Amino acid sequence: MLAFDSAVKRFGPVAALDGCTFGVRPGRITGFLGPNGAGKTTAMRAVFGLVRLDAGAVSWQGAPITGAERARFGYMPEERGLYPRMRVREQLLYLGQLCGRTNSDVGRIADRWLERLGLADRAADRVDTLSHGNQQRVQLIAALVNEPELLVLDEPFSGLDPIAMAAMADLLAELAAAGATVLFSSHQLDLVEDLCEDVVIIDHGRVVLAGDLTDLRAAVPQRFVDIRYRGPSPVRR
Ligand SMILES: Nc1ncnc2c1ncn2[C@@H]1O[C@H](COP(=O)(O)OP(=O)(O)OP(=O)(O)O)[C@@H](O)[C@H]1O
Numbered sequence: 001m002l003a004f005d006s007a008v009k010r011f012g013p014v015a016a017l018d019g020c021t022f023g024v025r026p027g028r029i030t031g032f033l034g035p036n037g038a039g040k041t042t043a044m045r046a047v048f049g050l051v052r053l054d055a056g057a058v059s060w061q062g063a064p065i066t067g068a069e070r071a072r073f074g075y076m077p078e079e080r081g082l083y084p085r086m087r088v089r090e091q092l093l094y095l096g097q098l099c100g101r102t103n104s105d106v107g108r109i110a111d112r113w114l115e116r117l118g119l120a121d122r123a124a125d126r127v128d129t130l131s132h133g134n135q136q137r138v139q140l141i142a143a144l145v146n147e148p149e150l151l152v153l154d155e156p157f158s159g160l161d162p163i164a165m166a167a168m169a170d171l172l173a174e175l176a177a178a179g180a181t182v183l184f185s186s187h188q189l190d191l192v193e194d195l196c197e198d199v200v201i202i203d204h205g206r207v208v209l210a211g212d213l214t215d216l217r218a219a220v221p222q223r224f225v226d227i228r229y230r231g232p233s234p235v236r237r
Pocket residue numbers: 011014015016034035036037038039040041042043
């Protein structure tokens with residue numbers, strides 16, 4: 001389990017995380033929601049040591065996260081992080097080796113995902129010759145080349161067409177079913193509702209709602225509000 005315990009991170013006067021506490025359970029997909037600037041990216045970066053918390057902690061399996069553990073995690077950062085002029089497969093091999101995996105090991109895993117995501121015929125192409133959606137697929141594979149126990153994805157669905165979104169959703173469901181812990185942020189509420197078992201909603205760096213989506217739905221039986229307006233149309237013609 002990935003756990004945030006009273007995590008605090010300040011940037012000058014801004015509290016990006018302000019006592020943020022939640023858990024991400026293994027074998028499940030957790031959707032991480034919140035308005036722009038809520039603190040989602042900051043929380044995800046804290047898992048990888050890319051921001052240093054001012055107070056509180058983030059832990060994995062009950063212990064502080066070390067570099068050795070991070071090498072077994074997968075991360076798709078919001079700003080993405082591929083070398084544009086490197087060839088797709090070559091880049092995946094390089095990134096996998098940085099995680100301490102052997103060349104043949106990474107090659108086998110990368111080839112499987114390239115095939116699965118319809119990119120086998122682009123393996124020898126430079127990344128910057130691929131479309132945005134295909135670069136995003138490569139970025140996902142980069143997060144998977146070390147067969148991660150924990151997968152943290154910052155807005156992985158943004159900019160994808162419906163077919164690519166469905167392929168990504170299937171893949172995440174499959175990884176979680178195989179035991180991986182999956183946390184992803186999104187602004188697409190319908191997608192989160194369809195795909196996730198758990199949700200965490202934060203605002204101003206604090207958790208406002210967290211838990212099993214089915215339980216949360218049951219606690220709020222009224223899901224739609226019917227608003228009727230009487231009077232002249234407010235729309236000017
Ligand atoms: N490196 C930084 N320097 C200064 N302020 C930062 C930095 N990183 C984040 N912040 C601020 O911290 C707050 C939280 O930002 P963060 O990117 O974590 O939010 P978010 O929930 O991921 O937003 P979005 O949905 O827009 O991606 C924002 O007010 C942001 O401006």
